[in-house]
Amino acid sequence: MTRIPCQWLYLGGFTFRWGRGDPAIDVLRGDTGPVHGNGLRIEVIPVDQSWKDVQDLQQRARVWLRVTAAKRAGVRD
Numbered sequence: 001m002t003r004i005p006c007q008w009l010y011l012g013g014f015t016f017r018w019g020r021g022d023p024a025i026d027v028l029r030g031d032t033g034p035v036h037g038n039g040l041r042i043e044v045i046p047v048d049q050s051w052k053d054v055q056d057l058q059q060r061a062r063v064w065l066r067v068t069a070a071k072r073a074g075v076r077d
Contacts, residue, residue, distance in 0.1 A: 007057045008034050014042075016061040023047060025060055 009016045015028040017035075027043040028035070045064055 004036075006034070006036070007054050008032075009054065009057050009061055011058075011061050012065045014061075014065070015040075016045075016057055016064075018047070018057045018060075025057065025064075027064065 004019065006017055006019045010031045013030065015030065015032040015035075017026040017028060024047055025045040026038065026041050027045060028040040029042050030040065032040050043064075045060060047060065
């Protein structure tokens with residue numbers, strides 16, 4: 001269960017959830033809305049510090065999407 005307050009971001013077919021003080025961003029499949037449970041979680045992205053604002057979440061989500069798309073296409077970093 002993620003901590004409150006949270007930021008949610010729907011991007012590229014996934015919902016990214018990051019709670020204040022959480023050590024990771026949860027990646028949920030689809031547009032889940034503001035859920036706190038982990039039933040739809042497909043991946044966890046570790047972070048080195050607590051979130052500051054939604055721009056931090058957007059940046060990390062976009063990087064994850066780029067890396068994931070490359071892996072799915074068979075491209076190596």
